[in-house]
Every structure is written in structure tokens, then in C-alpha cells.
Amino acid sequence: MTALIIRRIILIIPLLFIISIISFIIILLPPGSYVETYVENLERTGFLMDESQIKAIYKQYGLDRPAVVQYILWMSNFLLKGEMGRSFIYQKPVTEVIMERLPMSMAVTLISLAVTWLLAVPIGIYSALRQYSIGDYVATIIGFVGLALPNFLLALALTYLVFAKTGHAVTGLFSIEYKDAPWTVDKLFDLLGNIWLPILVIASAGTASLIRILRATLLDEKNKQYVTTARAKGLPEHKLILKYPVRVAINPLISTIGWTLPLIVSGEIIVSQTLGLETLGPVLLSAAMGEDMFLVGSIVMILSSLTVIGTLISDILLAWIDPRIRFDKVSI
Amino acid sequence: MSQDQLTPMASEPILEIRDLKTHFMLDTGTVRAVDGIDLTISRGKTLGVIGESGCGKSVTAHSILRLIPSPPGQIVNGQILLYRQGEVIDITRLQPKEATIRQIRGADIGMIFQEPMTSFGPLHTIGNQIGETILTHQQAESAQSAREQVIELLRQVGIPNPEQRVDAYPHEFSGGMRQRAMIAMAISCSPMLLIADEPTTSLDVTIEAQILDLLVGLQEQTGMAIMLISHNLAVVSEMADDIAVMYLGKRVELGSADAIFDNPLHPYTQGLWRSIPRVDGPLDKLIPIPGAVPSPRDRPTGCVFASRCNRFIEGTCDEPRPVPTFEVEPDHFVACYLYD
Numbered sequence: 001m002t003a004l005i006i007r008r009i010i011l012i013i014p015l016l017f018i019i020s021i022i023s024f025i026i027i028l029l030p031p032g033s034y035v036e037t038y039v040e041n042l043e044r045t046g047f048l049m050d051e052s053q054i055k056a057i058y059k060q061y062g063l064d065r066p067a068v069v070q071y072i073l074w075m076s077n078f079l080l081k082g083e084m085g086r087s088f089i090y091q092k093p094v095t096e097v098i099m100e101r102l103p104m105s106m107a108v109t110l111i112s113l114a115v116t117w118l119l120a121v122p123i124g125i126y127s128a129l130r131q132y133s134i135g136d137y138v139a140t141i142i143g144f145v146g147l148a149l150p151n152f153l154l155a156l157a158l159t160y161l162v163f164a165k166t167g168h169a170v171t172g173l174f175s176i177e178y179k180d181a182p183w184t185v186d187k188l189f190d191l192l193g194n195i196w197l198p199i200l201v202i203a204s205a206g207t208a209s210l211i212r213i214l215r216a217t218l219l220d221e222k223n224k225q226y227v228t229t230a231r232a233k234g235l236p237e238h239k240l241i242l243k244y245p246v247r248v249a250i251n252p253l254i255s256t257i258g259w260t261l262p263l264i265v266s267g268e269i270i271v272s273q274t275l276g277l278e279t280l281g282p283v284l285l286s287a288a289m290g291e292d293m294f295l296v297g298s299i300v301m302i303l304s305s306l307t308v309i310g311t312l313i314s315d316i317l318l319a320w321i322d323p324r325i326r327f328d329k330v331s332i
Numbered sequence: 333m334s335q336d337q338l339t340p341m342a343s344e345p346i347l348e349i350r351d352l353k354t355h356f357m358l359d360t361g362t363v364r365a366v367d368g369i370d371l372t373i374s375r376g377k378t379l380g381v382i383g384e385s386g387c388g389k390s391v392t393a394h395s396i397l398r399l400i401p402s403p404p405g406q407i408v409n410g411q412i413l414l415y416r417q418g419e420v421i422d423i424t425r426l427q428p429k430e431a432t433i434r435q436i437r438g439a440d441i442g443m444i445f446q447e448p449m450t451s452f453g454p455l456h457t458i459g460n461q462i463g464e465t466i467l468t469h470q471q472a473e474s475a476q477s478a479r480e481q482v483i484e485l486l487r488q489v490g491i492p493n494p495e496q497r498v499d500a501y502p503h504e505f506s507g508g509m510r511q512r513a514m515i516a517m518a519i520s521c522s523p524m525l526l527i528a529d530e531p532t533t534s535l536d537v538t539i540e541a542q543i544l545d546l547l548v549g550l551q552e553q554t555g556m557a558i559m560l561i562s563h564n565l566a567v568v569s570e571m572a573d574d575i576a577v578m579y580l581g582k583r584v585e586l587g588s589a590d591a592i593f594d595n596p597l598h599p600y601t602q603g604l605w606r607s608i609p610r611v612d613g614p615l616d617k618l619i620p621i622p623g624a625v626p627s628p629r630d631r632p633t634g635c636v637f638a639s640r641c642n643r644f645i646e647g648t649c650d651e652p653r654p655v656p657t658f659e660v661e662p663d664h665f666v667a668c669y670l671y672d
Contacts, residue, residue, distance in 0.1 A: 223401070225450040232397055232445075233465040233517070234438035237429050244453040323501040324454055 004319060008312055019304040024071045027297035034088040034291045035063060061086065074294070085294030089287065094298045097283060104173060105279040108272075109263050112199045116206040121253075123207075124214030125246060131219060139211060146208035152274040155201045159275065162197065170197045172276040198275050213252050221245035247321070254317050261310030262303045345415060346524055346557055347373040347396070347441075352410035352424075354388075354395045357403065363628045365391040367581035368410070368654070373525060378551065378558040380572030380589065382565060382604070386625050388581040389561045390446075393529045396559075397437050398428040416440055416524065439469040442518030446530040448510035452502035459498035462486075462517045469521045485516040489546060508539035512546065519550060526551075527559045532567065544571060565608055569593050577601045580625060580636040587664035597666040599641045635669070645669060 035057050039049055058064040062073055077083045084094040127136045163169050172179070173194050178187045221227070222245045230240040269281035276282075280299065287295040319325045354366040366388040373379045381389050394400050396412055412423040414436065426433040437443075445451050452461055462485060463478040473481075479498065486494035489512040502510060511531060518526055528547065532540035548571060551558055562568050568575055568589075575592040577585040577600065585598040596602045603621040623640040632638050633652035641649065648669045649655075658671045 225445060225447050226453040228399055229445060229451045229514075229517075230453065230461075231399060232437050232443045234434040234436070234468050235464065236434065243456070247455050248453070322455060323457075324503050 005316055008315060012308055012312060015308055016305055019308070020075060020301055021071070023297050023301040023304065024067075024074065026300055027293040028067055030291060033063065034293060035061070037291060038088070061088075074297075084298040087287070087292050087295040089290050089292045089295070094295050097295060098280065098298065098302070101278060101280045101283055104277070105281070108173075108195065108198055108202070108277065108279055109260070111195070112202040112206070113260050113263075115199055115203040116210060117253075119203065120207045120210035120214060121250075124211045124249075125218060125241075127211060127215040128218035128222060128249075129241065143208040143211045146204040147212075149204075150270075151201055151205055152270045154204060155198070155271050155274045158197055158201065168193070170194050170275065173198075173278060198271060198277055201271055201275075210253060210256075213256075214249055217249040217252055218245055221248045251318060251322060254321065255314050257317060258310030258312070258314030259307070261313070262306040343372075343374040343377070345372050345413075346375050347371075347415070347559075348411070348413040349392070349396070350411040350413070352392065352395060352412060353408045354391050354400060354405060355408050356405050361629050364581050364631065365405075365628055366395065367631075369578070369581070369583050371576055371583065371586075373557050373559055374573075375524065376551070376555045376557055377573040378560055378571050380568035380575040381559065381561045381578060382563060382568050382575060383578035384563060384625050386580075386628070387578040388628075389563075389578055390529050392578075393443070393527050393559065393561055396423065396527060397441060397443055398423060398426060398433050400428075402428065414440065435469070438465050438518075438523070439521045440523055441525045441527060442521070442523035443527040443529065444511070444514045444518045444531050446533050448507050448514055448534065451514050452510065454502055457499050457501055458486075458505065458513050459483075459500075462513065462520055465517055465520045481520070482516070485520055486513065488550070489513070489516045489519075490542075491516075507535055508542065511535060511539075511543055515543070515546065515550070519554065519556070522554060523556060525557045525559065527561070529561045530563070531560075533562070533564075540567070547571070565604060577604070580631055581628060582636050582667065584637065584668070585666045587661075591661065591664045595661075595664075597660055597664070597671060598637075598668050599643050599670070600637045603640075603642070635667075643670060 035054070038057075039054055042049060055064065062070060065073075074085055077085070082095065084098075086092070087094050087097050090097050123139050127139045130136050159170050173191055174187065175190050175194070178190045181187055222241070224245070227240065227245050230244050231237075233240075235243075269285055271277070272279045272281040273285060284296070284299045286292075287299065349369055349371040352366055352369045353364065356363040356365055369388070369392055371379065371381070371392070381392070383389050391400065391405075395407055400407070407424045410424060414421045414423055416436075421432065421436070423433065423436065452458065459479060459482045462482045463475070466478045466481055467473055467475065470478075483494045483498050486497060491497050491509060491512055497505075497509075502513075505513060515531075526547075531547070532543050535543065544567060547558060547560075550556070558571070560568060560571055569592070572589045575585075575587065575589050576583050577592065577598060579600050585592065585596070585601050587597075592601060596605055600621070603619075606619040607621060609618060621640055622642075626632065626636075626639060632650070635641070635649045635655045638644055638649045644650075655667045655669065656672075657665050657667045659665050660671050
């Protein structure tokens with residue numbers, strides 16, 4: 001088990017290195033640059049810069065050097081000082097921009113994830129055990145609606161409904177008066193009054209697909225021989241269902257846990273944009289549109305790294321709950 | 333059942349099946365998988381049940397423990413009487429999920445299945461899954477003493493190094509080992525009846541012989557009765573005291589193993605014998621029974637075997653009524669008009 005984990009971690013290192021190179025190439029790919037746009041904008045307002053001033057700006061950001069040197073500088077700053085360059089748009093270090101938004105991003109994503117699981121697992125089990133019952137049909141219909149309805153539409157509709165019924169406008173995670181206020185109990189309550197809506201919206205799509213996955217696997221598993229064996233031992237029905245087929249049917253869900261890790265950063269960009277959430281998603285969007293190269297590159301790198309690490313976590317979890325995976329042996 | 337062992341009560345029944353009908357109500361029609369079966373299993377004896385695939389052997393066995401998935405399966409008629417400690421329980425009257433049937437499962441009646449490969453859940457150790465049976469039925473048992481019992485059981489069924497193997501997972505066992513573990517699980521609560529549903533079908537021949545020897549040995553030690561279901565005549569005739577021959581949901585012949593072996597009466601039983609090689613007989617050609625088992629959906633209205641029978645009597649065998657059973661010699665019954 002430990003050997004498996006260590007081997008996987010060692011394998012990850014070169015992978016992350018390759019990811020960082022690709023991220024940097026992505027940074028350089030788009031034609032033009034933030035500086036060019038910046039200069040153009042200044043010229044349009046009548047402020048003419050001469051060549052030396054423009055060069056100075058390029059030099060300030062290290063953009064005058066060859067791409068390889070830029071990459072090495074970017075990487076070494078990150079590895080040695082934990083810095084990821086400077087954001088042009090925010091005029092702050094990239095790490096600062098990210099750290100400002102990260103806690104809220106994590107809160108929204110992790111709570112949505114918890115809600116998703118708490119809803120999906122019991123409903124999925126119920127749906128499979130009572131296949132074709134009224135409850136199953138209701139869960140299926142709600143599930144498909146949740147899956148088919150675009151999240152931003154649900155977000156807009158809910159925002160409108162809440163506003164029309166209560167007069168409370170859910171715009172962002174905080175009401176305007178608390179936006180920049182220090183943390184107080186009132187601010188926390190304000191957050192709770194706002195955060196449920198994005199969480200509900202984000203959880204709805206995830207819940208639907210998890211229910212479908214769990215239902216399908218459990219329908220397969222519950223008729224297998226080992227379930228009949230357990231029944232023939234005289235175990236109570238609820239106990240044997242939870243111990244045997246449900247445990248097996250949870251596996252595909254566990255393997256998706258890893259994919260939710262990058263969602264902490266990029267989760268539901270559209271919903272966040274629609275609802276004005278101060279999470280990382282909108283930052284990525286505006287940075288990409290504004291050619292804020294270090295910010296985009298850093299976020300892309302973080303996203304990719306989180307995907308890799310998330311997959312590792314999934315694999316470790318799977319190996320932990322499924323002995324057939326643990327020993328690297330092919331089971332019959 | 334150690335207190336009862338080696339008491340050769342001639343034929344004290346522990347399980348009696350009377351006119352059992354288990355049907356499956358499918359969208360495409362009713363499948364009459366078991367259609368009026370009578371069987372008696374006596375204490376300490378082995379009843380062999382043979383027949384081709386689809387004749388209702390397994391459905392009968394699953395009906396005894398109420399393991400028939402419902403819907404679509406349903407016991408529509410008959411009784412399954414279990415005689416235990418002075419009381420008689422009609423299993424067909426029990427709800428499939430209530431406490432009484434759960435006590436019977438695993439404690440009074442143990443069962444082993446056809447597919448040892450998939451009979452254990454993949455995520456729990458063998459020891460956990462066997463010990464669970466003991467903990468379920470013997471409330472006072474601690475996990476530690478259950479574990480020791482499991483080790484002892486594994487030793488009893490011939491698994492080497494049981495102290496280590498108790499913590500192994502099913503995928504670390506071979507097919508034969510898994511079937512041994514399965515037997516250990518089925519006998520863990522000293523049942524008075526062990527139902528073995530094709531216990532050796534998916535195993536190779538040498539392992540098959542070992543498993544059958546094991547069952548015989550355990551029966552001698554514990555005095556439990558065995559209901560041995562197989563399509564393999566050799567297996568059944570070697571182990572069974574009595575043999576029931578099933579065809580298309582009906583019991584067509586019943587008698588002692590010797591009687592069925594030496595003097596098969598029903599044309600189907602005779603056909604079965606002709607279709608297997610005999611070591612002691614002349615090396616004649618094997619004669620398969622022509623045709624195939626008809627679908628239970630459109631079973632013949634008269635004798636179920638009529639369409640494949642080589643001694644078909646026009647106007648009698650195709651009469652649309654159930655064939656009566658005749659006792660041709662003492663304790664040897666056959667459902668065939670030839671013996672009317």
C-alpha cells in the first residue's frame with residue numbers, strides 16, 4: 001500500500017513538470033500581449049510612448065527575454081519563493097490575487113460537494129432498491145431536469161424568484177454593506193443567507209449525475225451472487241445491502257472525487273459569473289480575456305496540478321476501500 | 333446437531349416439500365419453473381436432485397430459503413415444512429424478509445452455490461464474511477471467539493494455514509478454495525440441512541472429487557442432511573441415498589439411489605443413463621436424448637416429457653391432464669403411464 005502511494009507520487013513529479021511547460025506555452029500562445037494592448041489604449045487616449053518607454057515596460061515584466069529564460073525565471077521564482085509573477089490587471093502578485101479568492105472558492109465547492117453526496121447517495125440507493133417505484137420515477141425526473149437545465153439559467157431563475165418573493169437580491173456571496181466589512185457574526189449570517197443559492201445550483205447538476213451512476217451500478221450489483229449468499233446467511237436486508245452491493249457501487253463515485261479538486265478553482269465559472277460570486281472562476285475568465293498572462297498561466301497550472309493530485313487521491317481512496325486494487329495483481 | 337448424530341432413525345423427515353409451485357410472472361407470460369414438486373429430506377440423509385438445465389432444481393432450492401426474487405417470482409402453491417425442535421414451520425407462509433426466515437437461513441439450513449467465484453463479496457475478508465454468519469445467529473458471540481471458530485472451520489474444510497488465510501480476500505483464493513470457504517460458511521452454525529446447489533459444476537474434476545469427499549466427511553461428522561443438486565449423474569449417484577429426477581418443473585421419478593441406478597423406470601431417467609459413458613458396461617455408442625427441454629412458457633399439457641419420449645403412447649401421454657404418480661416398487665415412484 002505504502003509502496004503503491006510512493007510510486008505514484010514519484011510518477012507525479014515529471015508529470016507536473018510537463019504540465020508547467022504546457023501551461024507556459026499556453027501563456028505565450030495568444031497573439032499580442034497585455035503590454036501591447038496597454039500601450040495601444042494609452043495611444044488612443046493621446047498619450048504617446050516612445051520606444052524606450054515601451055521597452056522599459058517589457059523589461060520590467062521580463063518580457064524582453066527569450067521564452068525559455070522567461071519560463072526558467074517563472075518556475076524558479078515559484079519553486080524558490082512561491083511567487084508566480086505579477087498580475088497586470090490587478091497590479092498585484094498572482095499569489096495574492098489567488099489567495100484572496102481561494103477560501104471562498106473552497107467553501108462554495110466543498111459545501112456543494114458535501115450537499116451533492118448527502119443528497120445523491122441515499123436517493124441513488126433508494127432508486128436502485130425500489131426500481132420503477134413512484135419515488136424512483138420522481139428522483140429520475142428531478143435528476144434529469146437538474147442534469148439538462150443549464151446551471152446559469154437555474155441560477156437566474158432562482159435569483160429572480162427569491163427577489164420577487166422576498167425582495168432580497170442574491171448578488172454575490174455578501175450583501176453590499178458587508179462586502180468589505182471585517183468578519184462579524186452579522187457578516188457570517190449574511191453569508192449564510194446568500195451562499196445557499198449558489199450551492200443549491202451547483203449541487204443540482206452534480207447530484208443528478210451521481211444518482212444516475214450510483215443507481216446504475218447498484219442495480220447491477222444487487223442481483224449478484226454474493227448478495228444472495230449474504231441473504232442466505234440470514235443477514236437483515238438493510239445490513240446486507242449496505243455492507244455488500246452499496247460498498248461496491250460506491251467505487252465509481254470515489255473515483256470521481258479526484259475530479260472535484262480542480263473544481264475548487266474553476267468550479268462553475270458560469271454560475272459564479274452569473275451570480276457575481278467572488279471565487280476564482282471569474283478571475284480566470286477575466287484574466288484570459290485581458291491577456292493577463294501570468295495569472296492565466298498560474299491558474300491553468302494550478303488546475304492541472306489539482307487534477308493530477310485529485311486523481312492520486314482517488315486512486316489511494318480506491319485502493320483503501322477495494323482490496324482487489326491494493327496489490328497490483330489481476331484478480332479473476 | 334451433534335446431539336443427534338449417528339442416531340439411525342430410519343426416515344425422520346426434517347424437510348417436506350408438498351406440491352410446491354414456484355412461478356415467475358413475466359411480461360411475456362407465466363414461467364412455471366417449479367410446477368408441483370413433492371420431496372422429503374430425512375435427517376442425516378442425502379437427497380440427490382438431478383435434471384437438465386432449466387428443469388427447476390435451483391428454483392426449488394431457492395424456494396426453500398425464500399431466495400426467489402419477487403417480483404417476478406412467487407410461490408403460488410404448496411407447502412415447505414421444516415421440522416425443527418418439535419415445531420413445524422411452513423416456510424411458504426413466511427414473509428421473505430421477516431425474522432423467522434432469517435433465523436432459518438444460515439442457522440437451520442445452510443446453502444452453497446454454483447459459482448464460488450462470485451459467491452463472496454469482493455471487499456471483505458473471507459474471515460469477516462464467515463464470522464458474520466456466526467455473529468448473526470449466535471448473539472452472545474464476541475468477534476474474537478467468532479474469529480477462532482472461523483479458523484477452526486477453515487481447518488475443518490481443509491484450507492491450509494487457516495490462521496493466515498482467515499484474513500485473505502476472496503480474490504486471493506482459487507475456485508476450489510473459495511468453494512471450501514463457502515462450505516465452511518454454510519456449516520458454520522451447524523445446520524441440520526445443507527443445500528448444495530451444483531457445488532462442483534464450475535470446478536475441475538480433481539477439485540470436484542475433493543469437494544464431494546469433504547461433503548461426505550462433514551456429513552459423517554455432523555449428521556446433517558444434504559440436498560445435493562446436480563446435473564451430473566455420477567456425482568449424485570455416488571453421494572445420494574435417494575434420488576429425485578426432475579424434468580420441466582416436475583418430479584418424474586423418485587427412489588433410492590440404487591433403485592434409480594439399477595432400475596430406472598421413467599423414459600427420461602433411462603435416457604439420462606444412456607447418455608453417459610459407463611465404466612462397467614460395454615463400450616456402446618452414447619445415445620443422447622433427442623430434442624431439447626421445451627420452454628417452460630409453452631409446456632406440453634399432458635406428460636411434460638411427451639415431445640422427446642421414445643415410448644410415447646398416442647392418445648394417453650398427450651391427454652391434457654397431469655400424469656399421476658405410480659409406486660412401482662416400495663419407495664420407488666414414477667410419473668409415467670407405462671406403469672399404470
